[in-house]
Amino acid sequence: MSQHDQDIEDVIIVGSGPAGYTAALYTSRADLKPLVIEGFLWGGLLQQTTEVENYPGFRDGIMGPALMSELRAQSERFGTRFITDEATRVELARDGGLHRVWVGGRELRARSVILAMGAEPRKLGVPGEQELAARGVSYCATCDAAFFRDKPTLIVGGGDSAMEEAIFLSKFASEVKLVHRRDEFRASQIMIDRARGIENIEFLTPYLVDRFEEDGGGSLSRAVLRSPNGSGDGSGDLLDLEVVGAFIAVGHQPNSALVEGQVETDEDGYVLTEGKSTRTNREGVFAAGDLVDHTYRQAVTAAGTGCQAALDAERYLRDAPTSIEGHWVSHDEVDAATAGAGAEAAA
Numbered sequence: 001m002s003q004h005d006q007d008i009e010d011v012i013i014v015g016s017g018p019a020g021y022t023a024a025l026y027t028s029r030a031d032l033k034p035l036v037i038e039g040f041l042w043g044g045l046l047q048q049t050t051e052v053e054n055y056p057g058f059r060d061g062i063m064g065p066a067l068m069s070e071l072r073a074q075s076e077r078f079g080t081r082f083i084t085d086e087a088t089r090v091e092l093a094r095d096g097g098l099h100r101v102w103v104g105g106r107e108l109r110a111r112s113v114i115l116a117m118g119a120e121p122r123k124l125g126v127p128g129e130q131e132l133a134a135r136g137v138s139y140c141a142t143c144d145a146a147f148f149r150d151k152p153t154l155i156v157g158g159g160d161s162a163m164e165e166a167i168f169l170s171k172f173a174s175e176v177k178l179v180h181r182r183d184e185f186r187a188s189q190i191m192i193d194r195a196r197g198i199e200n201i202e203f204l205t206p207y208l209v210d211r212f213e214e215d216g217g218g219s220l221s222r223a224v225l226r227s228p229n230g231s232g233d234g235s236g237d238l239l240d241l242e243v244v245g246a247f248i249a250v251g252h253q254p255n256s257a258l259v260e261g262q263v264e265t266d267e268d269g270y271v272l273t274e275g276k277s278t279r280t281n282r283e284g285v286f287a288a289g290d291l292v293d294h295t296y297r298q299a300v301t302a303a304g305t306g307c308q309a310a311l312d313a314e315r316y317l318r319d320a321p322t323s324i325e326g327h328w329v330s331h332d333e334v335d336a337a338t339a340g341a342g343a344e345a346a347a
């Protein structure tokens, strides 16, 4: 192996949620010595939550940050290396060539890249939201509805996801106020009708959330709503609701800006993959987790596709020529690199 080869990673994984760390676990156990660029805030969305009760294997549940530490340590045990910083730029090769990834000024090269940067739930940006996150304010009813059995709750949003979350939440909560800023909804009529047909779901429109307030013990106890059609001076426009759970369902933003224009995405920015695989339209580039997933957005589904991406990458590397001269870069580039190394050695 030349000096040139040694600088080339087999797999770089960008992102460190359940998808990235599971991809790291599988690729490290396959002896590919993955390099994970895990971001400054490593561990992904589960770092922002408390109890996780639906990740298989933990009968009594596990705290989100503890789960992510375990996943990270498990992949480290088999030789995964980490850079705890952001990938700031990528240049993905077109025809099976080497991919380049930058962390600030540091350039890394890899035969394959797994993209696992996740998707960020959109925030309302109102007072109390950030402070009460995981203390009553949540972004995932599938994940957290069961914590609000027989409790008053609200959902904010007007799309199909908001309707779905409201319907799911209504099975647990005593009441679900569905708050939307307009009288019209983006959701499909069938979903609106289903939600309207459920006894403990009440539609409140048009209302905006003005702020969330706590109970003195650090948990959510009240949501203050504001009418967008109010008089403007605030008098009489506010509506106080006693709620202990507030679910924000105003969409997600996939973290795909890094690869914008280089891999295919849909109109919402989710990375597109081929069929049931994790292959993107760039050879040797795979994508997993919430970055590709509009629908399920769960830790276990992200981990599942992380595993798939690792297996896809492993097979890609197995079937592609191992000699860089044979496949990865042009002869001219190899000659230039060899000459460069010779000049360095002579200096």
Ligand SMILES: Cc1cc2nc3c(=O)[nH]c(=O)nc-3n(C[C@H](O)[C@H](O)[C@H](O)COP(=O)(O)OP(=O)(O)OC[C@H]3O[C@@H](n4cnc5c(N)ncnc54)[C@H](O)[C@@H]3O)c2cc1C
Residues within 6 Å of the ligand: 014, 015, 016, 017, 018, 019, 020, 037, 038, 039, 040, 041, 042, 043, 044, 045, 046, 048, 049, 051, 052, 053, 054, 055, 085, 086, 087, 088, 116, 117, 118, 119, 120, 121, 134, 138, 139, 140, 143, 144, 255, 258, 288, 289, 290, 291, 297, 298, 299, 300, 302
């Ligand atoms: C409040 C909350 C509670 C939840 N509770 C549950 C639950 O109980 N059970 C459950 O199954 N699911 C739960 N979920 C959903 C679950 O967290 C996600 O489905 C899952 O984390 C997605 O995993 P991922 O690996 O695709 O992405 P993420 O977990 O989002 O991780 C992506 C990571 O990549 C990093 N990254 C992004 N860009 C870069 C870059 N350029 N360079 C380096 N790193 C980068 C991000 O910082 C992040 O750390 C919850 C979500 C939220 C928001």
